[in-house]
Amino acid sequence: MVVDSNLTLYSYWRSSCSWRVRIALNLKKIPYSYHSVNLLKGEHLRPEFLSVNPRSFLPVLSLGGGANLADSMAIIEYIEEKYPDSGIPLLPKSPEARAVVRSLAYYVSSGIQPLQNMNVMKRVGAGDSAKAAAHNKHFITIGFDALEKELERSAGKYAVGDELSLVDVVIPAQVYNAIRFGVDMSKYPTISRLNATLEKIPEFIAADAWHQPDTPENERRS
Ligand SMILES: O=C(O)/C=C\C(=O)CC(=O)CC(=O)O
Structure with missing residues (x-):
């Protein structure tokens, strides 16, 4: 199509x-x-x-x-x-499986990412970028502690079983932010393994931070 x-x-x-x-x-x-x-x-x-x-x-x-x-x-x-x-398809067919996918994806999109958004960082840091980064690290760590346990149970090749889903769609940018703010990713073998798989997929590469029209020259990857 x-x-x-x-x-x-x-x-x-x-x-x-x-x-x-x-x-x-x-x-x-x-x-x-x-x-x-x-x-x-x-x-x-x-x-x-x-x-x-x-x-x-x-x-x-x-x-x-x-x-x-x-x-x-x-x-x-x-x-x-x-x-x-x-x-x-980004969502599975059955209502139960869809709810599982949504609950994990929304956990990242509503339960982790907003706590480390730029507006929150600015307010919390109040000019102190190290303080703001520590705030982000704290909340991403708490979020990933739980996400890792959930994904240990749900993951196959991808985050939920062996088909790509909305959960995989939300993982790479959150891992990027985790690394950016100094989260110890060695605590999260499942999240890391999934991210390593996802970052090799052409659709994910074309969408990533390093391949956009506005990616700064020094951040671009070939
Ligand atoms: O420092 C910058 O380059 C400005 C903004 C961002 O990265 C985006 C965010 O902070 C929020 C987010 O995407 O989770």
Whole structure:
């Protein structure tokens, strides 16, 4: 199935929520245009972007014609519902299996990532970047302690069994942030093993932080 879409993704190379949407779009084989919003330059707080998303957060998926979706998990579930036959399914079929996948994926997207988001970091650190980084390390560690135990039980080749799912979509960016903020990843062999598998998959590589149009030159990978 070839999807003809008119989608624009407002994104920033290492925004973890943008990263997960990029993975999902690639796995679903949905083409999109990339509109970069530089968080470090505060472009998300400028009127041009606030008129697109009053929440000021990335990502936003613009559907064309003025409709903008502004929550990464809602965007991914929209793509899944809109294009069920394109690419791979991101949710399993049975309601029980779907709930398992959602509960693990939402644990990362709602239970870990928001606690270490840039706005929280700024408020907690109040100008002290080491303090902000320690805050992030603390909450990602607590989150990963539990996630590791859950994934020990659920994982096969991928996070839940042997098929890729929404859980795999949310893992790479959270691991990136864990490493960025000094979390000891040796405590998490299952998360690390899954991430090592995922980072070799072409759709994940094309979505990762190091291969985006706005990735800084010194961060780019071939
Ligand atoms: O330092 C920067 O480059 C600015 C922003 C980010 O990385 C994104 C975040 O902090 C939140 C997140 O994606 O989890």
